[in-house]
Amino acid sequence: MLDHSFTGMGFISVGLMGVVLLVILLPIVYRGAQAYIFTETIEHRRFQNEKFQRGDAQELAEEYRAVKAARLPVYEAIEKFEAKKREWPKDKKREFRSELKAVKKALHHLLGPAPGEKTPVLMRQQFGQTRWDRAQVKLHEVLYREDWVEDPTGQTKELVQVFVPRVDLFKGTELEPMFEYTEKNVELMLRPKLTFYWQFLIDRSYDAHFFGGIGPEVRGTLLLTLGAIVFAIPFGIIAAIYLCEYAKPSKTVHVLRSCINTLAGVPSIVFGLFGLAFFLNTLKLTESKSVLAGSMTLSLMILPTIIRASEEAIMAVPFAYKEASMGLGAGKWRTICKVILPAALPGILTGIVLSMGRAAGETAPIIFTAAVSVGDKLPLTEAFFAPSQALPWNIYNLCSEHEAVDSIRHVQYGMVFTLIAMVLLLNMLAIVFRARLHSKTKGV
Amino acid sequence: MSTQKLTKDFIFDNKKTHLSFKDFSVYYGDFQAVKGVSGAFPEKTVTAIIGPSGCGKSTLLRSINRMNDLIPVCHTSGSMIYEGLDIYGERMDVVKLRQRIGMVFQKPNAFPKSIFDNIAYGPRLMGIKNKAELNEIVEKSLTQAAIWDEVKDRLHKNALGMSGGQQQRLCLARALAVEPDILLMDEPTSALDPKATAKIEDLICELKEKYTIVIVTHNMQQAARISDLTAFMYEGNMVEFDTTDKIFTNPSMKQTEEYITGRFG
Amino acid sequence: MNNQIDQKLTMSQRKIKMEKFINFCGEKFLLCITALSLITLLFIFFFIIKDALPFFQDQGFKEFFTSTHWYPSAAEPEYGAVSIFYGTFMVTLGSAVFAVPLGITAAVCLSDVLPFKLRQFVKPIIELLAAIPSVAYGFFALVILAPLMQNHGGLLLSSMIWLIMVPTAGIILYVGYFSLPDKILHKKPLALSLGLVGIAIAFFIIKAIADKLYGIQIDSGTNTLNVSLILGIMALPTIVSVAEDAVQACGRELREGSYALGATRAETMVKTIIPAASGGIMAAIILGVMRAVGETMVVWMASGNTGRIPEPWYNVLSPVRTMTASIAGDMGEAARNTNRYHVLFALALTLLVLTFVINLISQYVVNRQRKKLGK
16 A cells, blocks of 8 residues: 555656656757758848858849839838928827837847848847748837737726727827738738758858847857866876776775765866866966866866766676686786776777766856857967957857847757767766667676 | 696696696685685696685686786785796786786676787787788688688678677687686686577687686586596685596595585585 | 897886886876865965964954854954854755755656656756756746746745655555555545545635635745745755765665565665665765855855844744855955955855865765665
8 A cells, every 4th residue: 555655656756857857958959950950031031141251142132123012112101291290280200200110129129220221230130030930029019019908997006008009009000001011011021931951050140140040059068078088088098097907905095086076076166266276377378268277167067977877887897808818828017908997898888878878968167268259260270369259158148148138049949959969868878878788798 | 847846746748837826815805715725737638616606716717817916905925937937026017917828707708899800919919010911810710710701701890799609709719819727717608698609619719729728617527527636626625636537536535526416505 | 021120028126116117107107187176275274274274363262153243344254153143044944945855856756756767857857957057047036936936925835845745645545545545445435535625724824824825925035945945946956966876876786686586676765775875865865965055156146145044943934144155245345464364264264164074975875875875
């Protein structure tokens, strides 16, 4: 009877964990994938053509001409309205001035600069909405004015958000038909098309991530991870060999082991501070933050993981292999290099790959040692000695410190999705290695 | 070659003594696993060491090529003479020694490498890199171990894909590839089925033409079938060491008789 | 025959010496590389202390450890870190409240109760939870969970209560029903009506709590509750895997011994296995908690970063500020070699010592457990 309740508790706890995982992963995957697969507008194609020379310029020009034609009535209506407005009395003019300004601004957001307008400096003002989902939001802004009024039902004293159709505000003026026209013809004006923008992964970003992809961030993360792993692997494996094969149980070894455990428990932010104080302020490895300092800090952080994983893998090698090798007259070092390490390799690789995942996802150690939010693209040789963008840091940066957090949600989700995908891919790789370990010992 | 005087000296078929030991003891820390035993293994014969579990027979066997060195707390006393040299002498080159005194273990312990690499492991250690030469050694060893026909088409497949009996013969071939003088076998058939056991036993009988073989077994029928000499050990002591015929038909010690007739062990 | 093979069995005196020397050097070299972790640890302590010391020299210990006024950037800076310690404490405690019961239950059930097939599915879940980077958790907390809490806080809280309480109540009722005295249990109608009454009471209790929570309006989505929840999730994999190892390490003999005495599975677990594995389970909790103490990104992004002790002190719906988040957030603004810079190192030192002590305790517990099982 108690047994049943235990089983029940087991199912509940496991179920809860599954639910938690789904709740976290699903929105990130769903919205993250939309950074790659989404409905683009003509503005996105224009941007792509202008900055990356992608797509057929001729075709695009033709399409854009058609789009311009579709947009023309909107601007004509505004012109007509403005012409009419000049004849109005002063107070009526004033009444409409701010309203018109708001409409024009919303239209600019939706479609980009009006014909004949001077090319704006900020890139986000040079183009209209590149994504159809964002365009829908902006279209709503064109059609409705957001107002905060007292709750008409009188239930609460707080202000309630209401949307006032702008068409009502301009009733009876030249501008009135424009709203209906825009609503009906927005597809013609923006030409939405489903697209797979895989270049998101490699493109550089423009204008604070309003446009483009996350190429530099991905590259920075890869460099940092690679650097960390290159530093950590030799030390980690050699330490594991020593602890497994050479060390006799003594005080020194006990202390070393407990140091490794302690190191594994040091908070990542403390590693970051240490990296700053040691690699940058004391050793002066580089002038400022750099990938080198960052990856060294990361490598110290993942060292215990690699040591432990390698140790476990080496311990798991059957004693019989060692016996056989020694029995054939191999020395200790030879036995380790030729028999034990190859047999332990899948296990060691599993540990390495998992700690790569950890290094790729860590943020705290690189905040002060390597990460910047904007940087130049440098050749590989210089990149190690310069600071770099990195996915984890830029995720933080974009969703906590960006000037227009809400407008670039897709980029944030895309980054998180990419980072998680990278880490999970590494984990898959670890599973593959583990499977190979299985098949190797079974001789399939 | 040995000039050691044995407590119980005997000459078997007029063969010269290949390896001898006198007052030889092995300790694991404080525990004395082998208690001052003496004896000799004549050339090109099969000597079986029998006895109940824990009697020290494996320990004695493993100390012949110093495999016990792998256990940190293990140390020895007395002498173990091979080619006129004390195996535990300070100047002994353990690596060379182990190449000359090969070993086959209780469980098949093929490396997780290809069959070819398994066999070539020893020769490569000795610095043979020439591909043709390695091919020749591999073929010869596998033929000697009577497994060449079974594996010649899959030399580069993982050795762990073979059956237990095949793996054990592979381990034998691997030991033969370095051309040892003495072959030590630590219960080589205990993990195998009767058919594979029979194959290994046949092999041992063939191999004794060329090698001195010392085999530890807890299977008395096996000892009676394949060995020329038999040593019976009990609680670290060598109770009796004589020709197999004598041990199994007319043992001189009471303990030996009791063990052989199955009253203990 | 074997011409290439050197037949000589002995080595010259010189070769022996050479070999000994090489072996000695090799081993020492390996030792040196292994000692890198020791060196790193010492260096970490040294450099953190080095930069923390000027602060203590200048300001002393009293203010830092007793005052709650944290205004390091004010014209007359104040460096009272108590509210920050309290924030860390609260967040950690909160995460433990979520993670420990769930984690331990999951671990025990995983190793002993659940069918093997299900376990194959659960392992990847735990691995995935462990693999997700902390910044992704932080993103979830800030971008998804925080607005949800702010806009639908009452709904979220009450549905959480339903989700947790209903199964718990179910189990309690189930156990309670069958532990009724036999006399009552044999009279079916009476027993059943008692059961129904129990269900009704449980329902009304849960409903009352849920309704009360439903009325709560959460002012800020970035608060202790949010962070604790996420930290709890992050600590889960550590707790589950370490505790499961500990439970598994108890071995078959113990279980079979208990079964042989006629104990049921539940009795075996509660009376034999959990006490035997208590050391390991303790270590699991400590390690899980340590992950929560040292976590930076989640708390930085989603704790609200308000350096005040909440009013009232147990209010989990108000924003807090933790040590890690203070370091991460303020370092960018602190000029080098100012008090503001050094005080962050002082915080880091406190954090480091804290985790060091916790770690030593956990190692002690694990070693004791190992000895207990290994005897």
